[in-house]
Amino acid sequence: MNLFSDIRGVVIAALDQMAEAGELPAALDYGNVTVEPPRDAAHGDMATNAAMVLAKPAGMKPRDIADKLAARLIDDRITSAEVAGPGFLNLRLSPDVWRQVVAGALQSGADFGRSTAGAGNKVNVEFVSANPTGPMHVGHVRGAVFGDALASLLDFAGHEVTREYYINDGGAQVDVLARSAYERYREANGLEPQIAEGLYPGDYLIGVGEELKAKYGDSLIDKPEADWLADIREFATRAMMAMIGEDLAMLGVKMDVYSSEKALFGTGKIEAAIDRLKSAGLIYRGTLEPPKGKLPDDWEPREQLLFKSTEFGDDQDRPIQKSDGDWTYFAPDIAYHYDKIERGYDQLIDVLGADHGGYVKRVQSAVKALSNGRVPLDVKLIQLVKLFKNGEPFKMSKRAGTFVTLRDVVEQAGADVTRFHMLTRKNDAALDFDFAKVLEQSKDNPVWYVQYANARVHSVLRKAAEMGVDVSDTALAGADLTRLDHEAELDLARKVAEWPRLVEHAARAHEPHRVAFFLYDIASNLHSLWNRGNDDTSLRFVQDGDKDTTAAKIALARAVGVVISSGLGILGVNPVEEMR
Structure with a gap:
């Protein structure tokens, strides 16, 4: 039930009538025609830009189109259509329309609000994908x-969604993890751990060391690295992924x-992806220009195998x-995205940290090349x-050794509060998380304000039932x-009507x-109506002695x-029915 979409259908039908009557050229593209809430509620209930966006392709003045369109908008729901400014058309709807929305x-x-807009569309949302070298930190919370x-929003809009985690277990960082875990293994055997610079110092690996002792005893002590590195790397990676899974569950x-990134090596998957690009003539041997800021004598040109990403909008x-035959880190990433394309997804979304900004164009180029432009990749x-805390920079206990963990944040603020506040800014805008403010009970705390509105709804439901x-x-x-x-009640119903449109x-x-x-x-609209009931008793939700009005x-x-x-529910926050 998307009222705005329904009224847009009425507008499109009227435009078709105009075209049939010769008042508009035939075969105009209506794709940019919208029906939406006006910026100023005093202008009406809805507004359409039809005349403005069709004027140029039609070779007509916007107001001439708007005047003719207004005359053809005949529908029981529309009480008036008024031309404003250069050609915007403001619509007013019958009060019964808003009652029907309720x-x-x-x-x-x-x-209510669920959409079929994404029906038949398979979307892969890859997010978090933290290196499996320790617990998740506060920087991962927002991305998670x-x-x-x-993913929940896309599902609500009708898409078939897969949530995916890409385990970065193919690089040198997992070798560092293994060496760090080995030192904790030595510690579990009564030896002094040698946490050299470059190793992971967090005490979260102490338990891993103890588990390694339980499995191997002291059999690996003083053994050369080649004897234990592969086994401990696999053991520690599994342990870290279990820890990450627990963090995500919180x-x-x-x-x-x-x-798994590691699963791409030695399986032919990287080679298959590269061959796919070769067959399209997009792979060649060449030498890159020196990076910006490098002087010629600082730069040693080397012939490498290169992907023509510039053909798809990349900078270079x-x-x-590499010249020694090893794959660059970009090669398994190409193979990983090719694998997702081969799994039949219609759209890919990667959620990455802000430090990956320079990576966006190259991976989008690869996906475009591998899918022949069929599968779009959106990198967020x-x-x-x-x-x-209270406006001052806040540092908590760093159990990870070098950073604040996700667990620290959730234990301090709670999962619901954390989740809601992480979504109070657009993803590409910096976000401040104040532990005092996110827990205060005031209008300035969005999650409390919304939960309070929901609790008020359930409060009046209980009173009405009584x-x-x-x-x-x-x-x-x-x-x-x-x-x-009352106009205030109809205004709240109008806000309810916006929900399906907002979802899409x-x-x-x-x-x-x-x-x-x-x-x-x-929530603000509900609180406003509630507060008006303090002065005007006729606006109170529960009308003593009048069951019919109370029910409405x-x-x-x-x-x-x-x-x-x-x-x-979309935000992953549990609604509360009673404030405590």
């Missing part, structure tokens, strides 16, 4: 929350697929194999999180909603923070609750 929300329940919420994140061609970069009102969604949907006749737009833009913003707005008003409150519960 009933529709209750009839649909948890499915963003990726999980984006945030309520569950992956569908774990893919990219090496995939996640900016840093700065921790504060006076004998049937507060089931089915009964409330059948209430006499004509009793919702947020999903299309891959921006789950829009859901958090919308929830704050609708409770229906409106419950519709808001439906939206809030669904929105919080």
